[in-house]
Amino acid sequence: MIQLHDYPLSGNCFKVRFLMDQLDLDYQSTLVDFYPGYEHKSPRFLKINPLGQLPVIEDNGQTIRDAQAILVYLATAYDTSGTWFPRDRQGEIYQWLAFADELTGSISAARLHDAMFYSLDVAKARARGTKLLRIVDEHLWFTEKDGHDWLVPLPHPTIADVACLPYIALAEEGGIDLAPYPSVARWMERFMRLEKFKPMPGMMPLEMPKETP
Amino acid sequence: MIGDKDIALWRGEDGKIRAWENRCPHRGMRLSYGIVRGNTLTCLYHGWSYDGTGGCAGIPAHPDLTPPKTIRTKVYRAADSGGMIWVANPEEATEVPAIDGAWAPNRSIHVDVAPANIAALTEGIGAELQSKITDHAAILRVPNIEEDILVAFLDMKEHGAMIHTAVPAKATEAVAIAVSKLSTHLRQVFKASSAA
Ligand code: FES
Numbered sequence: 001m002i003q004l005h006d007y008p009l010s011g012n013c014f015k016v017r018f019l020m021d022q023l024d025l026d027y028q029s030t031l032v033d034f035y036p037g038y039e040h041k042s043p044r045f046l047k048i049n050p051l052g053q054l055p056v057i058e059d060n061g062q063t064i065r066d067a068q069a070i071l072v073y074l075a076t077a078y079d080t081s082g083t084w085f086p087r088d089r090q091g092e093i094y095q096w097l098a099f100a101d102e103l104t105g106s107i108s109a110a111r112l113h114d115a116m117f118y119s120l121d122v123a124k125a126r127a128r129g130t131k132l133l134r135i136v137d138e139h140l141w142f143t144e145k146d147g148h149d150w151l152v153p154l155p156h157p158t159i160a161d162v163a164c165l166p167y168i169a170l171a172e173e174g175g176i177d178l179a180p181y182p183s184v185a186r187w188m189e190r191f192m193r194l195e196k197f198k199p200m201p202g203m204m205p206l207e208m209p210k211e212t213p
Numbered sequence: 214m215i216g217d218k219d220i221a222l223w224r225g226e227d228g229k230i231r232a233w234e235n236r237c238p239h240r241g242m243r244l245s246y247g248i249v250r251g252n253t254l255t256c257l258y259h260g261w262s263y264d265g266t267g268g269c270a271g272i273p274a275h276p277d278l279t280p281p282k283t284i285r286t287k288v289y290r291a292a293d294s295g296g297m298i299w300v301a302n303p304e305e306a307t308e309v310p311a312i313d314g315a316w317a318p319n320r321s322i323h324v325d326v327a328p329a330n331i332a333a334l335t336e337g338i339g340a341e342l343q344s345k346i347t348d349h350a351a352i353l354r355v356p357n358i359e360e361d362i363l364v365a366f367l368d369m370k371e372h373g374a375m376i377h378t379a380v381p382a383k384a385t386e387a388v389a390i391a392v393s394k395l396s397t398h399l400r401q402v403f404k405a406s407s408a409a
Binding site for chain 2: 134179
């Protein structure tokens with residue numbers, strides 16, 4: 001079974017959980033106390049990932065780190081439908097995976113600053129995040145105009161969407177207002193309506209949670 | 214946002230648009246995170262729900278209680294017109310404008326610096342004013358675009374502005390794309406200058 005070194009509040013871990021759920025994979029999640037425990041910087045964890053970052057998966061004797069790399073690995077190894085990482089669109093998809101790294105370096109950094117008190121230049125991170133949101137909003141406006149719903153214009157989502165979704169959806173936790181990006185809002189809503197989508201803390205649900213008051 | 218007031222906009226099953234102060238009368242949660250069912254809006258925090266007129270319609274913790282009439286959200290006048298949603302500024306006795314013809318919404322973009330007025334926006338676009346609708350909206354004629362366009366902006370003071378465009382419903386795809394590109398270009402026009 002796949003082992004996931006996981007943290008519920010991490011957008012990067014969300015990506016991996018989301019794809020494994022979509023692919024109906026069995027996995028076991030080991031929780032790492034990221035904050036306030038900083039367990040990902042502990043000697044024990046550094047043996048698993050010398051970069052001290054989450055997520056990491058262990059599968060069939062391989063250890064793979066980096067959310068985007070894990071998405072590529074899982075889709076290549078387990079996606080029998082071939083829709084999440086289609087062969088003929090890999091260039092475009094890699095472009096968005098790199099974009100997702102930029103989101104991690106900006107919006108996610110702003111969020112770490114606001115929610116977990118990391119010290120960094122938050123104004124710079126927000127400005128960069130705003131720039132990226134403008135780019136993706138514009139891209140999605142033109143894709144919608146052509147009748148497409150997803151970052152890579154195909155009739156279904158790909159790992160490009162999975163990689164970019166969480167830190168955009170969590171932007172408000174980093175003090176970045178999402179109201180100016182209507183195409184992004186529509187794309188997020190389509191994503192959150194996908195089957196088996198489970199929001200992570202900080203993502204606003206579309207339906208009222210069904211529990212007793 | 215209207216001035217410095219945050220607004221929650223929502224539409225019920227009846228299709229009517231509503232603009233409320235973005236603040237739940239219970240504990241102040243943002244109502245924009247709430248959930249719409251039929252013609253009521255339910256606050257995400259403790260589940261108080263409000264009917265289409267802003268009156269409290271139910272409190273889950275007290276299912277048998279008919280909520281007192283005094284629990285109400287602050288309601289602004291709002292309407293659809295010209296492919297956009299208009300909310301009247303409560304400080305001014307403005308009416309929601311009636312705009313002739315059928316319009317299709319085009320782009321909504323954020324600019325860093327709000328245009329001083331509709332004349333400045335018209336000039337920034339490089340367009341000619343056809344008819345002024347309000348201090349913040351007008352129908353414009355743009356060189357090289359074969360249809361008149363509807364432009365409105367929402368001044369968010371130090372937070373810049375949102376600029377919304379609409380094109381006639383019968384406009385071609387090419388017009389829609391040209392107007393969208395024009396909108397993107399406005400970010401360059403209304404950006405913070407680094408010069409003091
Ligand atoms: S704050 Fe809205 S129900 Fe409590």
